[in-house]
Amino acid sequence: MSAPEQPDTGIVRPYGDTTGDGMVQLSFTLPIPHDKRAEGAAAQLARKMGLDPALVVHAKPIGESHTFFVVYGQVSHLVDVSKVEVFERDYPLLTPKEVNLAIREGLRRRLVVVGGCIGTDAHTVGIDAILNIKGFAGEKGLEYYREVKVVNLGAQVSVPELVERARAERADAVLVSQVVTQRDAHILNTKEMSAAFREAYPAGRRPLLVIGGPRFDEAMSADLGVDRVFTRGTTPGEVASYIVARLLPDHVAAVATSQTEVQSA
Amino acid sequence: MSAPEQPDTGIVRPYGDTTGDGMVQLSFTLPIPHDKRAEGAAAQLARKMGLDPALVVHAKPIGESHTFFVVYGQVSHLVDVSKVEVFERDYPLLTPKEVNLAIREGLRRRLVVVGGCIGTDAHTVGIDAILNIKGFAGEKGLEYYREVKVVNLGAQVSVPELVERARAERADAVLVSQVVTQRDAHILNTKEMSAAFREAYPAGRRPLLVIGGPRFDEAMSADLGVDRVFTRGTTPGEVASYIVARLLPDHVAAVATSQTEVQSA
Amino acid sequence: MDRVIDPVMDKPASKLDLDPAAVRTARTLAQAAGRPIVDLARQHTTVSVERATLRLGGLAGADTDGIPWVNRLLDAVRGDVGLEHGTALPVWDALVRGEADDLAALAERASSGSVRFRLPEGAAAGRARSAARTSVGAGIRRMEERRRERERLIERLGDAPRQPWIYLIVATGDIYEDIPQAQAAAREGADVIAVIRSTGQSLLDYVPEGATREGFAGTYATQENFRLMRAALDQTSAELGRYVRLTNYASGLCMPEMAALAGIERVDMMLNDSMYGILFRDINPIRTFVDQRFSRQIHARAGIIINTGEDNYLTTADAVEAAHTVTVSQLLNEYFAKEAGLENWQLGLGHAFEIDPAVPDSFRMELAHALLARQLFPDAPLKWMPPTRHMTGDVFKGYLLDGFFNLAGALTGQGILLVGMMTEAVVTPWLSDRDLALQNVRYVLDAAGRLGEDFHPAPDGFIAQRARQVLAEAIELLEKIHSHEGQAGLLEAIGDGTFGLMRRPADRGKGLDGVALKADGYYNPAIEMLDASAEENNQ
């Protein structure tokens, strides 16, 4: 830990107890019975993952046909921090006051948000955290914003149902949550949803599509066919700020300039 | 788990909850402060290790300069079980009776074994498990063998001291234990030891050199300059059988043939 | 029949001395709240109740599109004569009239529109009634046989070695992956295997058919999957010399049919809550209460242990603030269960270790809550659920938390311990997660399982006081429900969001169209027979 020079060069290695030692811990199961060969197979996998030396420190049979392993070892891989492209927030974080102001000036009516969990997913805690007044992480949810009308459809909404409500409500933005990821359910459902909206609306007229859930990758919006992906730990404020920034860029720019004062106020 | 055909072909992948899903768990620390970039760096390392997708499911700052990560994901690597070369036991497992018999017939005197922990290592439990009557895993130690004379030098024996005692006792085999592995202490000490024996004895006349410890690789004997490496879970019987097999091959062959009967007896 | 209760369980009950008067008040209020709901349930029937009756009558299988024959037949009948009289009379009348040799044939002809159903009158009605009674009776006897078979197997092979029973989940979505995983888990020490259902099945108004391999985050509950898994576990039970129980779900829109299929295939436990469907699946309240009563009568007859779903409240609400809602739900579940003829040993009332571990004294508070349930329901095999919402990607911390959950279960004499998984926040359990989890349970039970001997909450200490407080808050809530105007205060309460802040009005929610007010002359041989036995029980 002695102030390693590496971070400056942007090149780092995993840290066990000495700078640069490259140590990692690994566990997995192989579908083979436990014996010396199995331990060798575990070491082989670890080496393929770049561990050298690879110490198989634990091997436990699970039934007659599987074996669980814990492996410790040193990876040769270097991590180039400078090559990590992080998905930076490209919009100013606004207070509810500022969001309301932007909408009042920019839209002259309440902004309409329709949200829910699509497909068979019934995990509403996440979307509720964004929409319900109660909010999340100390921030109030969108229902709290005077200038935002929230229509929360709740759990297991079918895609057609969602599209129909979005139209009926003249939604400016549609917020969808997907938590169950087994067999890529979240990916498939989201693509189905975005396709349905492309179908239902004339090009460029469809509402802003926002998807969220703990296991999404923020960089995926393009191939999911949505405008934005939010993931672990999102707060309502981020979502509100994003929506107005996208729908009312000029007015946001306006309030955003005076941001520092407002916030310190 | 549905009887995968893979094991037949010898190709397997890690098993999470479905055959072939390739799922593994990984944890490590990077010497960088916790932020989005750090999580990206963790994902980068995981990808370099072959995880794709790689889910960074936990990130926890340790002080200001380090971050701990837990990552789950799917590795693309295939494990070729047929390519694993296991270090097979190349000598018959004998009972104490058989070992004593072989020595009596082959040597006509007691076989002398000198053992201890060299260098600064004071972990004697391992070598004692092999040498002391008490033994290990239900098997009695070498002291229990009527035809074996055991000289246990205990902990922190210096290499010169070991060589000298080996000569004084006319040792047939020298058993050395190394448990502390930090900074490869076990490797360095063992090499120093074998070199010293090469020095001290005319070629081909030196006693059998056997090294053991939980973190050795059985395949290393050559570059360690010893005759055999024993590791985790070794039992005294294995060691005794190995020694006589090497020193008295013919007589072992003799008793070994009658083994099945003897053992079933 | 209290087979499953052993000393380990009762002991802890004595550990809190609650005011018996308070306990009595709580029960009386629960009864007052539940009684009108029972009346409501008796006044209605549902498509699923009727389909379950047809299944008991012997109708199984599905058409080429996978639509079960019971749905096909019911829809035809409903089209001709409506639902309000029940399906028994029109269906068996048609058989008596010789429209077909058996139900299967009848269903097939009906769905091709070549049968017209009628409401038989007079003698015809009598004939239809007795024909129906005969075949449905056979179905009920079949369940009774399976029950006796279970009892014999337990006799012969032996029961779970100790309490709490170790309850493990499999959830691959593929029955053929589930089976060997379940067997491996049993070999590693699981006493109960639950096959988690695929997401969304609860909202299907039919029961899928056959062996399935493509569930999402769970495996479809089908008669064939029940059969396959039960057969596999019978084999493993024989091999292990102890009877390994199987759990599934009587929940969602097909609750009654699930119960019937479970009875027929000797599933041993069913998740079956009186309000879960309403609150967490937005299923119409009346639909739920009607289906629930029927399914519980089936469970009573089939000797199935129910598991209620109070744990779910704590996944959306805070486990400290909402602790009393768990108690209220347990009391309601107890009332509805008893009314339906279930005995104490069949009441796997749920609760969970869901307090934020960052809360000071969180572990002691968990003990207080667990002991409260233990003492309120001394003869019920409580279902103790592991931490879930405060589990994170830190699998090490999660593994520790699960260990303390196990300890709390042992210290407070829980009957059924649902084994927690360190990957709770990450994936549905891996094979290795389950193996590690069982190792965790085994260590805690073997090393500290009997620590109860030395665990004596100080009479006015933290634990005793917390337990009293929760009971008091529960009574308050029950009074609030009671004070609701309208003959069924509980419905109103559910309607205005008293539970988990979710408003579920009685005239909304999924499956309402499958509910009908019974007409006079409604006849259902299953209800006839089940009510009879239930009455006996409640004498």
Added chain:
Amino acid sequence: MDRVIDPVMDKPASKLDLDPAAVRTARTLAQAAGRPIVDLARQHTTVSVERATLRLGGLAGADTDGIPWVNRLLDAVRGDVGLEHGTALPVWDALVRGEADDLAALAERASSGSVRFRLPEGAAAGRARSAARTSVGAGIRRMEERRRERERLIERLGDAPRQPWIYLIVATGDIYEDIPQAQAAAREGADVIAVIRSTGQSLLDYVPEGATREGFAGTYATQENFRLMRAALDQTSAELGRYVRLTNYASGLCMPEMAALAGIERVDMMLNDSMYGILFRDINPIRTFVDQRFSRQIHARAGIIINTGEDNYLTTADAVEAAHTVTVSQLLNEYFAKEAGLENWQLGLGHAFEIDPAVPDSFRMELAHALLARQLFPDAPLKWMPPTRHMTGDVFKGYLLDGFFNLAGALTGQGILLVGMMTEAVVTPWLSDRDLALQNVRYVLDAAGRLGEDFHPAPDGFIAQRARQVLAEAIELLEKIHSHEGQAGLLEAIGDGTFGLMRRPADRGKGLDGVALKADGYYNPAIEMLDASAEENNQ
């Protein structure tokens, strides 16, 4: 001065009611066994005692080959006049005679052979004596200042927030890696940081010099490393608003010098056992007992808390069979410590959670052993050591086991909790292991730390009975030791393998050549001053 004792600790003592007579017997037997050893210790001196005296006299540093000046000087003196009169007279006589201006210069000249030492007589002896008294007294006063400094810092910054103190190990081998890791650990909640020594240092008959970066599985204990780490922790203590303690080892061949250096550099705790060196390092028994008494007198004066090493017995012997050997060793350590002037609050008597987790009721047995120690030594800050030998490569299981170790520590009111590492069987602790381990401790103490309120071992239950049994076996062993012929039965007992099956005859073992029977006229100003205070204490 009982600052470190708080209610949390005493309470549990009342939890077992041991027979006071048995407890008295045990102590009397330990005293009987120890007394002759103390006499032996007073009759001998060792090279390390003399070198420690020179260090107190102000001699530090090493020559170009890294041989400390104290060794150089001592060897020269010993060569000229032998060891049996001590070094003080010949050395300060030489200074008085003007052989050099100070000890450093004298050592330098001596090692180049240009000084001849003599045993001064009459007036010369008087002058040498008072010169020695002056400079060694300065060293002792220096330690006392550091002690007051510690007390002031604790006053000002505050002490550890609760008991047990959280004790963490760093062991990189490189003091410059150790420092930031220690600071990180303190920030994460460690109350005590121990810097593990490099393997083999215990058998060096000199103390290495300077800042070191190449230890094996530990970092060399040097005066400079002490200073660097203590300075770093002072900085962190200020930042955190609580005084973070530092631990090292007064053990091995340089035990007395380590004690002196610790006193001078304000190290707060030292591992210091009366028999560890004999049994685990094959150091000559007499050498050990002499060094041990002197080092403990230093610790007493410097206000250092000692940690004894009973935990080590359980790494070679079975924790159930050998439980009583721990108790015996604790009683002996207590006797020797008190005799040397240490007070109860300075006695970190060791014991460990080393029962095979596969043993039924292992956790309850651990509680029994821990409570026994707690009740036998109600005012000592017991040092509670984590599982090690039953830790395996299964780091998940290890993490759980450490959680139960933490719980046992909290339930039984241990004073110092050495935090266990999930990688115990794999590597010396990683940064992340330590962080995870602290998170484990924090969860257990916050969530269940006050569970003691509800923990009351049944009077004749499993725990109480086990504790009585262990005490009985301990008394038996003490009687066996007592019954050994020879004026020092304990020496005989050690010689014939009574402890940990290791035979350690009094006339063998490492460092014997460094022992000398004191001649009349032996003089050592340090012993003079320390004995004085020790006597006071034992009035």
